[in-house]
């Protein structure tokens with residue numbers, strides 16, 4: 546058995562925590578994000594070549610769980626959370642691959658992290674008899690995934706905060722359709738307001754004493770770690786078949802999905818280059834072009850789940866690469882405007898009959914550019930949501946109606962409701978009390 550890993554805060558002002566403590570807390574007590582004291586290393590030979598995604602996840606995450614009371618349950622947690630396919634599909638027209646991470650119950654990749662976090666929290670001992678309130682700020686997809694993962698779970702209440710009017714109608718319906726222990730709050734503000742309100746509540750010791758709180762945002766290690774498994778699974782399969790590393794283009798907002806990819810590579814597994822595709826919110830592209838890191842208010846775009854002006858995992862990214870010069874040498878990020886998203890969706894619909902979601906289209910545009918520049922390396926575009934969640938954008942460009950996956954269709958048939966909330970820290974705190 547490997548030695549147990551301790552978890553530290555990116556801000557260096559919190560005591561070391563065990564994995565279980567870090568997962569239960571969400572945010573570190575000094576306001577930083579939990580990171581492992583070091584990233585473990587593995588080789589392809591450590592993995593079962595015939596293993597399922599859940600098997601790959603259990604092998605990959607074992608060193609992160611070593612020594613923690615949750616370790617014994619890890620294979621079962623993986624099997625419970627990762628019970629849907631994450632296929633690496635060939636895109637012959639681009640001589641590339643598409644990693645489809647949206648085949649879970651709410652049709653976006655957020656299901657992976659939400660279901661894994663729920664499976665962990667179900668197994669963590671709680672000394673407090675009061676219900677645990679899980680706060681989640683969402684730009685559209687996270688909230689539904691977390692709601693679905695915790696719906697009707699005893700001892701847990703979920704409060705979903707989303708920016709009113711800035712999510713697609715189907716996303717809004719999904720967010721409000723749960724009822725029971727899951728409450729949707731439509732906030733009169735932007736996603737960054739929702740995120741700030743959640744952080745303020747979690748950082749309020751007095752409130753925490755009155756109402757036990759946790760978070761399910763991408764700042765939670767319990768969501769970040771399982772997202773690593775599909776990158777490892779796809780890259781290992783590609784490596785075994787082709788003998789070379791697969792490169793990834795990741796649609797990026799809060800950097801949770803992209804960071805998971807980078808951590809898998811940093812663990813020594815065969816992944817090549819990683820590129821970030823952003824929407825018009827250019828905080829990251831400007832930083833990678835040599836500018837300062839300037840968090841700002843988000844602007845609304847067609848790829849709304851990426852409407853982030855202050856990417857919360859940036860602290861973890863800096864921790865991973867230690868200094869900005871190394872970080873800038875290692876990664877590239879490009880901003881893709883709404884007009885380009887539309888053009889990319891229309892072009893692929895017309896030439897190849899293919900439909901993607903607007904987020905996936907930002908990465909597809911990066912691939913189109915690379916191919917045009919003569920780059921012939923093996924790339925995988927990460928497809929983060931099913932296009933049917935964004936039918937108002939996609940269908941007019943596609944010229945036909947999209948099939949709705951059965952789980953999404955069932956949610957759309959339920960009634961939905963959300964409570965209005967002002968975009969102020971105090972408003973959420975009052976609501977929680």
Ligand SMILES: *Cc1c(COP(=O)(O)O)cnc(C)c1O
Pocket residue numbers: 653654655685686687763796797798799800801802803850851902904905929930
């Ligand atoms: C959340 C989300 C993203 C952005 O992922 P991050 O981990 O925040 O970078 C991209 N696309 C879709 C569909 C999403 O739901």
